[in-house]
Amino acid sequence: MTTQSTIEKNQKLLLEKKASMRELVDAYLKTIQKYDGVLNSFITVNNEISLKKADLVDKLLSKNDKVSILSKLPLLGTVVSYKDLFLTKGIRTTAASKVLESFVPQYSATVVDKLENAGCINIGKTNCDAWAHGSSGENSDYGVTKNPWGVEYVPGGSSSGSAVSVSANMCTVSLGTDTCGSIRLPANYTYTYGLKPTYGAVSRYGVIAMASSLDCIGHFSKTAADIKKVFEITKGRDLKDATLDEKSYNKKLTNMVIGVPDEFFQNGLSDEVSLNIKKAISLFEKNGVKFNKINLPHTKYGISVYYIIQPAEVSSNLSRYDGIRYGKGRDAFSEEAKRRIMLGTYVLSSGYYDAYYLKAMKVRSVIIREIDQAFKSCDAIIAPVSTTPPFKLGEKISDPLKMYLTDIYAATANLAGIPSLAIPFGFTNDGMPLGFQIMGPRYSENLLFHLAENFEAYSNYTIKNPDIYNL
Amino acid sequence: MIKIKHSEIVHLADLAQIKINKKEIQKLSLQLSKIVDYVSELNDVDTKNAVPTNQTTGLTNVTNDDLTSISLKQEDAVGQSKNIYQGFFKVPITIKNKII
Numbered sequence: 200m201t202t203q204s205t206i207e208k209n210q211k212l213l214l215e216k217k218a219s220m221r222e223l224v225d226a227y228l229k230t231i232q233k234y235d236g237v238l239n240s241f242i243t244v245n246n247e248i249s250l251k252k253a254d255l256v257d258k259l260l261s262k263n264d265k266v267s268i269l270s271k272l273p274l275l276g277t278v279v280s281y282k283d284l285f286l287t288k289g290i291r292t293t294a295a296s297k298v299l300e301s302f303v304p305q306y307s308a309t310v311v312d313k314l315e316n317a318g319c320i321n322i323g324k325t326n327c328d329a330w331a332h333g334s335s336g337e338n339s340d341y342g343v344t345k346n347p348w349g350v351e352y353v354p355g356g357s358s359s360g361s362a363v364s365v366s367a368n369m370c371t372v373s374l375g376t377d378t379c380g381s382i383r384l385p386a387n388y389t390y391t392y393g394l395k396p397t398y399g400a401v402s403r404y405g406v407i408a409m410a411s412s413l414d415c416i417g418h419f420s421k422t423a424a425d426i427k428k429v430f431e432i433t434k435g436r437d438l439k440d441a442t443l444d445e446k447s448y449n450k451k452l453t454n455m456v457i458g459v460p461d462e463f464f465q466n467g468l469s470d471e472v473s474l475n476i477k478k479a480i481s482l483f484e485k486n487g488v489k490f491n492k493i494n495l496p497h498t499k500y501g502i503s504v505y506y507i508i509q510p511a512e513v514s515s516n517l518s519r520y521d522g523i524r525y526g527k528g529r530d531a532f533s534e535e536a537k538r539r540i541m542l543g544t545y546v547l548s549s550g551y552y553d554a555y556y557l558k559a560m561k562v563r564s565v566i567i568r569e570i571d572q573a574f575k576s577c578d579a580i581i582a583p584v585s586t587t588p589p590f591k592l593g594e595k596i597s598d599p600l601k602m603y604l605t606d607i608y609a610a611t612a613n614l615a616g617i618p619s620l621a622i623p624f625g626f627t628n629d630g631m632p633l634g635f636q637i638m639g640p641r642y643s644e645n646l647l648f649h650l651a652e653n654f655e656a657y658s659n660y661t662i663k664n665p666d667i668y669n670l
Numbered sequence: 671m672i673k674i675k676h677s678e679i680v681h682l683a684d685l686a687q688i689k690i691n692k693k694e695i696q697k698l699s700l701q702l703s704k705i706v707d708y709v710s711e712l713n714d715v716d717t718k719n720a721v722p723t724n725q726t727t728g729l730t731n732v733t734n735d736d737l738t739s740i741s742l743k744q745e746d747a748v749g750q751s752k753n754i755y756q757g758f759f760k761v762p763i764t765i766k767n768k769i770i
């Protein structure tokens with residue numbers, strides 16, 4: 200059987216007894232076996248564990264009716280993969296680094312437990328840039344991940360394997376992390392949806408930290424509905440993470456106005472990306488959504504703020520890896536991690552702290568003020584995810600600064616702690632995926648889901664699968 | 671352009687406990703200089719009235735009730751280390767002189 204792309208389709212097959220959970224999991228495992236040799240989106244595949252879990256679900260299915268099984272397991276039938284930054288009890292977790300090559304966690308991340316309790320089956324751990332440091336997936340110590348839409352292109356990073364595993368139907372949904380676009384960029388480059396929630400909406404307990412004032416836990420799927428379904432489970436308080444809050448968005452979802460920031464559509468944005476977003480805007484407009492020009496003059500400094508704050512926090516978070524309690528010693532760090540540790544140590548060191556780190560924290564406040572002000576004249580903001588469509592493997596890897604600038608449009612949402620959803624829409628002349636992101640005020644995820652679901656109707660969205668069978 | 675000297679790179683590596691070879695010193699000196707030069711554009715921003723942001727939740731002093739719960743067993747807690755002595759982690763010496 201071929202693997203399905205949505206939670207709803209899997210649930211239908213199970214509830215109508217057209218397939219068992221074991222058959223579904225088996226189909227995903229076979230897809231991985233067949234195509235992941237080329238794509239390299241998984242570091243660890245849970246062959247036996249996932250089938251055992253499937254048998255447990257099948258038992259529950261035989262003992263419960265439709266209503267009671269869905270109330271017990273709202274995500275019944277969902278086969279999930281996790282970026283290899285999520286701790287999974289008894290299953291190796293590497294952060295795609297040789298430092299943690301043989302690390303087997305003693306407990307699972309809160310999000311992993313929540314999803315398992317909701318009926319998800321963990322099919323494996325996905326490849327990524329080591330420690331989530333990268334925008335192309337090329338910084339993994341376990342080999343590069345390839346884009347299923349064109350294997351000579353990068354899938355985007357750092358949650359490269361997560362995006363590819365969803366795009367190529369090797370799982371139904373995948374969990375990733377977004378510190379500066381690490382979910383939205385690979386979603387954009389693989390024709391999948393990618394959510395970066397509000398900072399503080401989803402527990403980070405048990406997820407390997409990169410830059411703690413920016414890191415967010417989000418996910419990938421092929422429909423807006425599935426993004427929403429998974430978020431309903433992952434969000435909410437956790438006593439093990441003191442940075443969480445629960446707030447609701449109470450504005451009415453009618454007569455909406457979306458802001459178009461001038462600064463995001465200027466020099467440096469490729470025509471193909473820009474024209475495609477204009478098409479999206481006109482589809483919204485035809486359906487009564489209004490657009491307003493807005494100005495965010497300080498967002499252009501976002502990437503500079505990010506490349507001070509993030510390495511500073513990286514150097515602190517990675518200082519715990521000393522090879523004493525677990526993992527290998529610090530000699531096992533590869534190039535990009537070393538570069539960021541060194542950069543972070545520099546901006547935090549005496550004599551430079553005020554000039555760089557303190558200054559960056561202040562400019563961050565200026566950007567936040569600007570964003571909060573903007574949401575007084577609009578409900579949401581539309582923006583490109585990246586300056587260009589997917590680029591070729593090897594194109595930016597030797598120039599770190601050039602690679603860093605890939606995420607220039609992603610930084611705003613992380614610095615301001617606001618949610619953003621990457622939405623797939625359109626293709627380049629070469630058949631590579633395009634799309635855009637919609638940002639909203641803090642805790643306005645429901646607004647983003649509403650806009651995305653409406654846009655699916657306006658654009659006659661259909662799930663598109665890469666032609667992996669020709670690989 | 672800002673220039674981060676080789677001697678500074680060596681000092682930073684020492685602070686960060688990262689071993690780097692001569693070739694890496696040269697490469698890092700060039701790359702970090704280029705990055706730091708770029709991010710220095712922040713000097714153009716007026717931040718006189720800005721308070722530094724270190725997180726965006728606005729939460730302060732989050733506390734939980736002080737309750738006991740089940741924690742990891744000792745063998746699990748130390749189970750990932752190769753250097754264990756009688757159930758404890760073995761660590762490098764940090765104070766070399768004997769204190770009488």
